[in-house]
Amino acid sequence: MSRGMRKRLHQALTDQNLQTALQRRRLMGRPFKHLAAARAPDFELLSREIHRVKEEAMANLPQLIAQFKAEAAKSGAHIFEAKDARLANDYVLNLAQQHNVKHIVKSKSMMTEEIELREHLEKHGIEVKETDIGEWIVQLAGERPAHIVGPAMHKTVEQIAELFSRATGQKLEPDPQVLLNASRQALRQSYIAADMGISGANIAIAETGTITVLTNEGNGCMSTTLPPLHVAVVGYEKIVSSWEDAMAIIRLLSRSTMAMKMPVYISYITGPSRTSAIPGAAQLGGLGSTEVHIVLVDNGRMVMRESADFTEALYCLRCGACLNICPVFGSVAGQTYGYIYQGGIGTILTAFLHGMDKAEDLASLCLGCMACQQVCPARIDIPRLIKRLKAELVARKGLPLSRRVAYGSILKYPGRLDQAAKLGSYLQRPFVDKDAVIRKLPYPLNSLTGAISLPALPANSLKNRLKDCSSPNSGARPKVAFYAGCVAEYAYPDLGEAVMKVMRGYGAEPYYPRGQACCGAPALYAGDVKTVISLARMNITALEEGEPDYVVTVCPGCALLLQKEYPELLGNKLGWSERANRLASKVRDFSQLILELTPSGQTKSPLNRKVTYHDPCHLKRGLGVHSEPRQLLAREGFELVEMFDADVCCGFGGQVVLDYPELSQSILKRKLDEIETTGVDTVVTNCVACVLQLRGGLDKRQSKIRVVHSAELLAGPVKTGG
């Protein structure tokens, strides 16, 4: 987190044009959500194939580079390998100068954005025109692309009308069709005048030395064919072995990018054009380009490849699907990130292609909601890479002091955390309203209550209230250890009691193991792995007590650590691996466990009560639980009214809620709007952290809508023990 990032976020969130553009885009995108899914029924299979293709290509990269170079040279192309941005830029500049090039047309290429090739050529007096319409808009505005695929997605049609009017010298109305016609005419002239065309490549095929350029507009065909010189700037990671491998990528790329089955134009280029119609002209070219130069760029890719933890980021196809689904990106768009590559994958790419230090701010923006991981056509586990990156950053430069104290000296010690909560509960008194809600905190904590009201910390924590339930009574009933997690422990002890009550009602023997501590999620998302490991051991030991059959959770964030992270973190630690795995196999979500305990439960008669359900990120995408809570609601007689985007993050994830409350608020706003659109009076969710966020947000809106965890809904009114 940095002041600079906070400022950029504030600028983006208060930029009326940007927010209008984003809102319009959201409305336009709504119907596409279903379309995209419908067009890729075989997404799972196809994405696995791409992952395999890329994995093999990166493993064999040195051989593939050699093969590509040899084949491309055979076809008559010139090859230059550039170690870094400067060498790549200088090569193209020299080439342009040698050929006395005055005008260049360029098709969209993230590679050239990364090395700032256009700027380099312009600095030396050569005119470069972007021919992708979106890229041209951004060029006219003097800005950087806001999105890997839709560079001008942050502009309103009114802004574009102004830019085009200035560029063409005619007064153009903000009508998309008028603007499109004007840009077509203006760009058409440029192709004819150009002495050089520059492109990137979506795929480079080693077996034939072929580069592949995909466009929908047609500009890729024209800018690579009409000018006599064609330069393709290609990152090493674009190389695949065969045409079949290229097809695997093509099958999914446009579906991920635009919900289209295929790109409109795919240009496969193998060497310059040539003709046999004129004797003696075989080496002189044909009607297309007469010289093809391929600049293969490293610029940090080889280091990325060798750092085994991050190689996967090289599988990125630059399709932009992860950006389209990212709630943070949806609030602020790409320029807020500060570098070329945006969003989750952009964080990793920035770390290697622009510098580790530059990625820190970007990493702090991640909600950890895992939405990106689900849509990636190359199956890159982006959230995991970001976690690794954070750990790497902490290993390099340590934690900031406040966090070092918070995680290393408090979180790690349950007794101290209890004391801190008690202290908080005492200090908060002047700010607590009659209904036990904190609506306004003084500076410097005021930003925390900017977006949401906070629950007052009860003086009596869950641990005290459940003093008498610390071990299971012997008996035939299934033993269920309740792992509360910090939010239920300190903020919502009532909810904890509700869990105990409902579990008993369903014939289980619930108990509360007293040795439990924080799961370590805050430390994990900050990159403090040491603290997490220490907490993992504490919790594993605590939850072995009483030999439970199940461990029930009300916070999927905690459950995800217990079930997935502990085994991984402790995997190779002597003795701990088995214990971590045993715990993992017992962990259940609340609703999941009830359905498992009572598989033949009768559906109750309808209650005539409508509710909507919010999918917690870590429950749906982390643990794969999304139908169970709905089934349970239906069985209990509730009528479910689905909200749009039920599985989009509420804004509480990662460190965002603490570091960037304003951003969190913007994401929350969309969620609350969707909730209100359903018209129901109750939102159900299975995550205490989501409960905190949604309840706090609705309270700020003075809404009458109630937010409950499934456990509370099923328990009915619970007598408070506080």
Add this chain to the structure above:
Amino acid sequence: MSAATREVIERFTAEARMAGAAVYEASGAGEANEYILKLAQKHQARRVVTAKSALAKEIGLRDCLTRAGLEVTETDLGDWLGQLAEGKATNPAETANSQKLEAIAALVSSAAGEKVAAEPPAILQAARRALRQSYLAADMGITEADMAIAETGTVVMLCDEGSSRLVSVLPLVHVTLLNSEGIVPTLDAAVARLRSLGQGKSDSRWPSYITYLTGRNTTGDIPGALMARAQGPAEEHIVLVNQAGGNQ
């Protein structure tokens, strides 16, 4: 080449239409020519450019369009020279090798309206300039697909010179002629066929340009809508010609 089954043809047609192309299935030369002529008239086209097409020759497309008053320019270099030589005393194709360059230079000079030296670079440059004018001035471009892919509704064009790419992207309307036997079921089957094309030839180089064209060009870059006709043609037409032994 085995004939494409009805099922494959129908899949191709459905996918191509979904992607925004108009597909017309002609039962023979007459229907194909008539469809293209009507299309040209609908758009008040005056100038037509064509890329290399055995099918167009076979169905007599150029004659049909020319008779109707359209100006048709062949843009494959060999075909263009052939067209320039029509009605002239010296046809380079029939000239002895030693005289060939002179004959070609004479033709290109007359077409370009400038004196072109009988040297390969000068001839090529003049031809490029002249043909670029033709592409840009054309209202309609006609190419022939070397194959098509049913899975995606894609037409595939192979060429070394680059003419088919320019003919397909620059004019207002683009027509692709397709022998229905050229339709393969999948992307992978298309790759297999691409590989087989090179086999057994003395020059087994991969074609300089392979273009996969699917539907009609679009852009989503101007917010508000996904719009058809970005920078390429306003309309894409595929004319399927069912002729046994078509373009072999």
